[in-house]
Amino acid sequence: xxxxxxxxxxxxxxxxxxxxxxxxxxxxxxxxxxxxxxxxxxxxxxxxxxxxxxxxxxxxxxxxxxxxxxxxxxxxxxxxxxxxxxxxxxxxxxxxxxxxxxxxxxxxxxxxxxxxxxxxxxxxxxxxxxxxxxxxxxxxxxxxxxxxxxxxxxxxxxxxxxxxxxxxxxxxxxxxxxxxxxxxxxxxxxxxxxxxxxxxxxxxxxxxxxxxxxxxxxxxxxxxxxxxxxxxxxxxxxxxxxxxxxxxxxxxxxxxxxxxxxxxxxxxxxxxxxxxxxxxxxxxxxxxxxxxxxxxxxxxxxxxxxxxxxxxxxxxxxxxxxxxxxxxxxxxxxxxxxxxxxxxxxxxxxxxxxxx
Ligand code: IPM
Ligand code: MG
Numbered sequence: 001x002x003x004x005x006x007x008x009x010x011x012x013x014x015x016x017x018x019x020x021x022x023x024x025x026x027x028x029x030x031x032x033x034x035x036x037x038x039x040x041x042x043x044x045x046x047x048x049x050x051x052x053x054x055x056x057x058x059x060x061x062x063x064x065x066x067x068x069x070x071x072x073x074x075x076x077x078x079x080x081x082x083x084x085x086x087x088x089x090x091x092x093x094x095x096x097x098x099x100x101x102x103x104x105x106x107x108x109x110x111x112x113x114x115x116x117x118x119x120x121x122x123x124x125x126x127x128x129x130x131x132x133x134x135x136x137x138x139x140x141x142x143x144x145x146x147x148x149x150x151x152x153x154x155x156x157x158x159x160x161x162x163x164x165x166x167x168x169x170x171x172x173x174x175x176x177x178x179x180x181x182x183x184x185x186x187x188x189x190x191x192x193x194x195x196x197x198x199x200x201x202x203x204x205x206x207x208x209x210x211x212x213x214x215x216x217x218x219x220x221x222x223x224x225x226x227x228x229x230x231x232x233x234x235x236x237x238x239x240x241x242x243x244x245x246x247x248x249x250x251x252x253x254x255x256x257x258x259x260x261x262x263x264x265x266x267x268x269x270x271x272x273x274x275x276x277x278x279x280x281x282x283x284x285x286x287x288x289x290x291x292x293x294x295x296x297x298x299x300x301x302x303x304x305x306x307x308x309x310x311x312x313x314x315x316x317x318x319x320x321x322x323x324x325x326x327x328x329x330x331x332x333x334x335x336x337x338x339x340x341x342x343x344x345x346x347x348x349x350x351x352x353x354x355x356x
Pocket of ligand 2: 250
């Protein structure tokens, strides 16, 4: 029996997670051996417990085999001091559980080709996997802060730091994923300017010898940003540092025209993972019942595949999503102009029905 911790979070989080839970419950009824437990994270945890990552949530998270997270954050929390902001709930889970390998696929569903702002021929058939380092780099590097200089001026500072072992483990993670896909890996760095990413490049080159079946290339991050919007299909797997990956994965997601469709996985060394949609808490549409639950539902498929080694039910979920798109069901974010739309619950129900 696998334990799943469900953390709905803030904004549209509870609405979209409820639909993903329906999908899990349907699979449970068909024999999937999982047990669900709910917990608090982000702004809703702050409201209830005074902290975005309460101790009891951390205890639940450590005991779980996988975590399904909705989204965190909202405008009402932006004035809180930094350690109490919802985002710290997410960053805390990543770092406490050592979820260092963040997989962010960008797949263009053929049914949604018109949703991209890029020309159809540039994006049709797009299937990229961005592997983002998630527990190191400038997000966590010390020293960090804002200090006052002798002349009274303030100075802000953060530290971009990577140890060889950190680079090596994310590199291995990416090479292994490339082996299961198109066997091409592009490592993105800024080795022409930053020493730390020069080391990154050296480590990638060193471990590449152990993965002779994968073709390794290197690209500077500015060029990678340009190539992603110019000719994205040149990429198979991209591996990069925490902050570059944050930026490039948003760009890659937008190539598909529908950030509401994209799941993600954050894995530790043993394959335990946290699964969440790539999009955020969308406070502007929270509570309206119009958010797209498909990215969260597809996150469940990733969970089954990557943490539980169950590709059959994962395929079932992904086919069901394909089927509802074929049926023409669209939440507002993926609807073409003038096309009729459905709400969050209708979309979730349609996926459950299509699982049959
Ligand atoms: C993401 C988000 C987070 C990040 C925020 C919410 C802290 O942008 O998951 O990409 O910067 O990692
Ligand atoms: Mg981001």
